[in-house]
Amino acid sequence: MTKPNIQIDDEVREMTDEEYAELIASGWKETTDETPSSD
Amino acid sequence: MAVKTFTSATLSSSDTNTYLANAGLVFVKAQTVGTAVSTVTVSDAFSSTYDDYRIIYSNGTASSTCDIRLQLGTANSSYYGMLIYGNYAAATVSGANTNAGTLFPHCGGADSNYCIMAVDLFSPNLARGTLISTLTNLSGVNFGLFAGRQATATQFTAFTISPSSGTLTGGQITVYGVRKS
Numbered sequence: 001m002t003k004p005n006i007q008i009d010d011e012v013r014e015m016t017d018e019e020y021a022e023l024i025a026s027g028w029k030e031t032t033d034e035t036p037s038s039d
Numbered sequence: 040m041a042v043k044t045f046t047s048a049t050l051s052s053s054d055t056n057t058y059l060a061n062a063g064l065v066f067v068k069a070q071t072v073g074t075a076v077s078t079v080t081v082s083d084a085f086s087s088t089y090d091d092y093r094i095i096y097s098n099g100t101a102s103s104t105c106d107i108r109l110q111l112g113t114a115n116s117s118y119y120g121m122l123i124y125g126n127y128a129a130a131t132v133s134g135a136n137t138n139a140g141t142l143f144p145h146c147g148g149a150d151s152n153y154c155i156m157a158v159d160l161f162s163p164n165l166a167r168g169t170l171i172s173t174l175t176n177l178s179g180v181n182f183g184l185f186a187g188r189q190a191t192a193t194q195f196t197a198f199t200i201s202p203s204s205g206t207l208t209g210g211q212i213t214v215y216g217v218r219k220s
Contacts, residue, residue: 004075009082012074023078025115025141026110026141028201028203
């Protein structure tokens with residue numbers, strides 16, 4: 001599975017497994033939800 | 040610098056340079072956003088030179104309708120805040136709280152046609168809590184104000200923005216410092 005890209009300053013690369021896990025843990029989703037939710 | 044009243048139709052180079060050097064917001068750095076990225080980290084944004092900052096992200100697009108979120112340094116805890124918002128289709132005000140969150144979740148919005156984030160950050164590089172305030176268009180259809188605090192005494196130098204879903208492409212993140220004197 002291809003993971004999302006991460007950008008650090010001018011460097012763009014695919015996320016590592018650990019970075020992807022942190023992104024998911026932050027509540028990031030692949031699909032759109034237009035209702036603001038509590039965090 | 041004291042306010043000066045000009046009496047001549049021509050500004051001297053000295054006056055012009057003085058006023059340019061003493062603007063209220065001072066450019067710190069800019070970062071062009073790449074293609075289809077889900078997080079963008081801007082390093083060396085905050086320092087002891089300024090206490091408070093304005094960060095603007097515009098002219099980009101998103102792969103889907105989303106909120107734009109902001110994380111300070113690598114801190115992924117102790118974010119608190121409140122979003123007050125309304126949907127343009129109804130005259131109703133709603134709210135959403137952030138209680139011990141992992142980031143500031145409501146800092147801007149984007150979809151395939153627009154992208155906007157304009158936040159004021161207070162004391163991110165001081166050894167005290169960092170406060171944030173935004174006035175923005177969230178998820179395309181919601182308009183609101185988010186105010187919050189990251190409640191640690193960490194002295195941050197970097198921040199990361201990310202969409203709540205999908206990816207961001209293009210545009211520029213610009214960081215300004217608020218001149219102290």
